[in-house]
Amino acid sequence: MAVVEPFRGYRYNPKIVSDLKDVVAQPYDKIGPELQAEYHKRSPYNIAHVTKSIEKNQDPETPYPKAGAMFQEWIKNQVLVQDAKPGYYAYFQIFKADGKTYTRKGLVGLVALEGGTGVRAHEKTLAGPKADRLRLMRATEGNDGQIFMLYPDPDGAVNRIMEKHAKTTPLIEVPDDFGEIHKLWQITDPQDIRDVKQALADKELFIADGHHRYETAVNFMNECRQMEWKPVGVESFTHRMMTLVSMEDPGLVVLPSHRLVRDLPNFRLDDFLKTLEEDFDVQRMTARKALYDGLASGKKWTYGLGTDGGKQLYLVSLKDKSIIEKRISGSMSSHWKSLEVTVLHSLILERLLGIDAVKLEAQAHVDYGRDKDKALNRLKDRYQLVFLLNPTSVRDVQAVAGAGERMPQKSTDFYPKLLTGMVFMKMKIQK
Numbered sequence: 146m147a148v149v150e151p152f153r154g155y156r157y158n159p160k161i162v163s164d165l166k167d168v169v170a171q172p173y174d175k176i177g178p179e180l181q182a183e184y185h186k187r188s189p190y191n192i193a194h195v196t197k198s199i200e201k202n203q204d205p206e207t208p209y210p211k212a213g214a215m216f217q218e219w220i221k222n223q224v225l226v227q228d229a230k231p232g233y234y235a236y237f238q239i240f241k242a243d244g245k246t247y248t249r250k251g252l253v254g255l256v257a258l259e260g261g262t263g264v265r266a267h268e269k270t271l272a273g274p275k276a277d278r279l280r281l282m283r284a285t286e287g288n289d290g291q292i293f294m295l296y297p298d299p300d301g302a303v304n305r306i307m308e309k310h311a312k313t314t315p316l317i318e319v320p321d322d323f324g325e326i327h328k329l330w331q332i333t334d335p336q337d338i339r340d341v342k343q344a345l346a347d348k349e350l351f352i353a354d355g356h357h358r359y360e361t362a363v364n365f366m367n368e369c370r371q372m373e374w375k376p377v378g379v380e381s382f383t384h385r386m387m388t389l390v391s392m393e394d395p396g397l398v399v400l401p402s403h404r405l406v407r408d409l410p411n412f413r414l415d416d417f418l419k420t421l422e423e424d425f426d427v428q429r430m431t432a433r434k435a436l437y438d439g440l441a442s443g444k445k446w447t448y449g450l451g452t453d454g455g456k457q458l459y460l461v462s463l464k465d466k467s468i469i470e471k472r473i474s475g476s477m478s479s480h481w482k483s484l485e486v487t488v489l490h491s492l493i494l495e496r497l498l499g500i501d502a503v504k505l506e507a508q509a510h511v512d513y514g515r516d517k518d519k520a521l522n523r524l525k526d527r528y529q530l531v532f533l534l535n536p537t538s539v540r541d542v543q544a545v546a547g548a549g550e551r552m553p554q555k556s557t558d559f560y561p562k563l564l565t566g567m568v569f570m571k572m573k574i575q576k
Contacts, residue, residue: 146182147264147296148257149389150379151232151338154331154568155225156316162190162224165319169327169566172290173197174274174357180322190224192566196281196289204229206280213284225569232333233341234568235307237315240325240561242398245282249396250304250311250563252341253291253329253568254349255384258366264294265351265546270360271506271554278361283368288386288570291563292355292362295539298391302344306337317567318457325561329568350389351546353559359385369574377573386570388563399536402555403520404489405512406530409498414452417530418498421461424468430458437517440533446488449517449533455524463488472496486556489532498530506556513555 162168167188170176173196176184181202184193197214234253239246245469256264298304310330317329328410352359362385374526376383390397421427427450430436439460442451446463463469466483473482473491481487487534494500500510512528520531537557545552 147345147384147519149233149252149254149342149345149348149387150257150384151313151332152255152380152384152386152570153228153231154234154253154386155220155227155432155571156568157190157222158226162188162522165211165317165566168192169319170196171322172355172562173278173566175562178202190219192289195285196565198281201277205317207282209281212281213286214285214347216289220571227571228331229321229330230333230540233338235310235330235332236563236567237307237311237328238325238396238561238563239328240396242400242560247396247398249390249398250307250394251293251388251390251563252303252307252388253388254341255379255570256292256294256387256389257379257384258363259383262476265349265549270356274357275361275364278357279364282361282365286382286572286574288362288572290355290358290565291567292358293353293559293563294387294389294391295351295353295397295542296345296348296389297393297543298344298348299393300326301391301393303341303389304339304391304394306332306344317565319567320513321561321564323561327564327567329416338494345389349547350387351543352528353390353542353557354562355387361558372576375575377575380570381572381574384570386568397539398560399539400515400558400560401534401536402513402515402558403534404494404530404532405514405520405523405528406494406498406500406510407512407528408510409529412498412529414457414529417497418459421493424464424472424492426462426464428460428462430460431516433458433521436460436533440535446485447535448489448493449531451521451524451531451533452529453524455521458521463492468492477550478548479547480548481543481552483549484537484541484545484552485534486537486553489534490553493532502553515560517557557559 168191170193176197181197184191195212200207236251238249313330366382369478436449437459448461
């Protein structure tokens with residue numbers, strides 16, 4: 146099913162780049178204008194010069210000629226140097242969430258985009274980001290950032306191999322902008338490579354983060370095929386660099402993406418609350434702690450609601466499961482219909498507020514936030530409503546993706562993000 150190959154990655158040359166924290170970056174979609182300026186200021190070799198090129202600021206439709214030329218120049222001038230041997234890379238992230246310290250263990254390899262690879266997606270994608278990333282891939286003919294994949298491995302076979310190598314000194318150890326630690330080792334032992342490949346051979350892969358990047362890689366491969374270009378080895382357009390994490394990994398943490406609602410015309414709070422009570426129990430809360438405790442109670446289809454500039458807080462719970470079948474029609478599976486994010490989107494955002502899938506895709510009324518307090522604080526700004534959610538489970542991702550269905554946008558937030566700049570893949574193409 147999954148074809149995952151070792152490769153000779155490119156990494157920053159320590160003789161030229163003395164401090165890696167100056168050149169690594171968050172994924173492109175997490176880099177706003179301020180962070181973009183900061184990254185560009187840190188170093189002329191920061192990868193954001195490529196992934197978030199200043200060209201984008203000047204022309205949203207740019208084909209990225211400067212970014213592509215820069216990436217090629219870094220390789221030519223040995224700012225990026227290729228490892229001597231092919232191998233997999235063990236990528237460990239040590240981080241804190243909810244007061245606990247975790248280590249998430251990922252394996253970096255090249256995943257085949259065709260020829261029997263089983264890859265399942267769980268989120269819908271947007272046309273704009275895919276077109277943007279396709280223009281960049283045409284310019285660089287390489288993989289700069291990771292795609293975050295999940296796979297079932299109840300026996301922990303791949304993790305055991307990576308843990309053996311993690312007892313040695315890492316090739317890379319670097320903190321990110323949030324203080325989380327990222328480490329990288331290369332796995333070149335022939336037996337370990339065979340064992341990893343065999344352990345993954347019968348596995349189905351599920352996209353955790355990077356849906357746009359995955360579809361972009363497939364689109365670029367199809368373009369190359371149409372132009373009758375030929376791949377040279379696995380380090381080419383037929384494969385995509387990805388980080389694979391076991392679904393059973395103790396360091397796999399999913400955070401919720403809270404919904405912040407704005408710009409609703411003719412919105413009347415009293416009318417909204419009255420209509421909300423048709424399907425939901427709506428309980429007024431006097432303090433945030435009580436609201437958070439209620440949200441964490443384990444009761445399904447329960448949401449926190451903030452409104453009126455943060456002066457009013459409510460705990461909102463679906464009255465009965467039968468309401469889901471009554472209100473949510475269509476051919477989607479009962480599992481999809483029962484997702485907490487589906488219930489919120491279908492029964493509240495769309496039915497009561499008129500925010501349908503088209504408006505969500507256009508980003509017309511809804512923004513997203515990870516932190517509960519920060520989300521509620523923003524009610525003092527332009528936001529009319531904030532909905533707090535519990536995180537989507539990894540098993541929900543597996544069930545929905547396995548059924549060939551897609552969750553609504555921003556259904557999952559796997560923390561922390563995979564850094565861009567740890568290792569790269571440059572394509573070899575016969576044109």
